[in-house]
Amino acid sequence: MNVIPRYSVSKVAHFLKTLVVLGILLDAVVMGVETDPRLRSSFSSLLEGLDIFCMVLFCVECTARVIVKAHRFSAQNICNTVLLLLSVIARADSSYWLFRIFRALRILRVVFYIPGLQYLVLILRQGVKAAAYVIIMLFFILFVFAIAGVEYFRHIDPENWGNLRAALISTLSVFTISGWVDHNTRLTGFGSVHHQAFFFIAIIIGNFIFLNMFLGLVMEASKHMKIEKKEEAKRKRKIKEQEEEELQLQTSAKYFHQLRLKYEQCEDEFIEPTELCTTLTWIDLHETSVKRQKEEMKKLKQLSDQTLRIQQELLEMELQEKRHLKRFREVRAVGAVGFTAMKFLKRKQHN
Known part of the structure; x- marks a missing residue:
């Protein structure tokens, strides 16, 4: 009797979850179209209506979540509520650019509704925790190389190495091997070997050592997460099997009790069993x-x-x-007797 309501509730919850995900994707399309001034002016009423629809849908979903899970102050509910409030404020007053950015960030709420994305976020979080000291050390090395770049290349390339802020960005591009070729090309014509050694050491230390070490820690965290997930699934399966066994026992006991009452109340039987x-x-x-x-x-x-x-x-x-x-004691006793006899013989010979 209790299976049907649970199934209905889960089916409704799945439908609402799917509807919210589709609303988030629709909201992302609307915000993407609004970035084009020509399309925004041509379909302004349609985009406004879709935006209002998405906002109402998110507000209803957030209110239902707060009512149903009022006793659970999880990070997911808090983050959803904060992002929704900021997007409502951004819609009411769009003069602040920071609020408009928060309105765009509400697209990230799709992470909370797709298990695969949640798993990816958990892996990244565990990887960052494990690689915290690696990140700190990488920042210090980045700072050292930025200062060295300012000292060496300030007069040669002041646009990229003229101050510490520009040098940090340039050094980071060298560490990630995304812009070191351009920097090397600008400095090649001056005939100095300092910049070649600088780029060589920076790429070896920053990319091949620390960045790969960070990726290795993230992969290790992913491996541990998979193992923990398998163990948790095994525990849940075991608990479910125990609950099913208990339910079967309760059902069989209830059936036995009903059958016994039926036999006791039957008048057509030749033997009325009371025991x-x-x-x-x-x-x-x-x-x-x-x-x-x-x-x-x-x-x-x-x-x-x-x-x-x-x-x-x-x-x-x-x-x-x-x-x-x-046997050891016997051998030791025999050895002691022999040793005593030898001492006695030596004394006798000496005398």
Whole structure:
């Protein structure tokens, strides 16, 4: 009786979740179209209506989530609520560019509704935790190379190495091997080997060592997450099996009780069973319990035989140790007698 309501609730929840995801994707399309002034002026009313529809949908979903899960102050609910409030403020007053950015950030709410994206975010979070010291060390090395770049190339390329801010950006582009060719081309014509050694050492340390180390830690975190996920799924499966077994036992007991009441209330039977042991159902249950008891007794007998065998082996080992100890004492006694006799003979010869 309880299976149908649960199935209906899960089906409705899945439908609402799908509807919210489609609303987020529609909102992303609307915001993308609004970036083009020509399309924005041509379809202004349609875009306005779609934006209002998405906003109402998100507000209804957020309100329902707060009502249903009011006792759970999870990070997902808090983040969803904050992003929605900021987007509402941005719609009411679009003069602040920061609010407009938060309106665009609400597209990231799709992460909370797709399990694969949630798993990816968890992997990145675990990887960043594991690689925190690597990131700190990489920042210090980036700072050192930026200062060295300012000292070496300030007069040669002041646009990219004239101050510390520009040097940090240029050094980061060298570390990621995305712009080191352009920097090298600008500095090649001056005939100095400093810049070649600088780029070589920066690429080796920044890219081949630290960035690859960070990627390795992220992959290791992903591996641990997969192992933990498998263990958690195994635990949930085990708990579900135990619940199903308990449900079967409760159902069989309830069925047995109803069957016994039916037999007791039946007037057409020649024998009206009032005792529990006179029913056929009880006999079936008794046979099942007897079979289980036999199996348990068989297992207990096997365990008893194994215990006796182990005890016998331990006793034999103890007897062997005693024999070896006795032989060792006999040999030591004989050696002591021989040593005493030799001393006595030496003294006699000396005298």
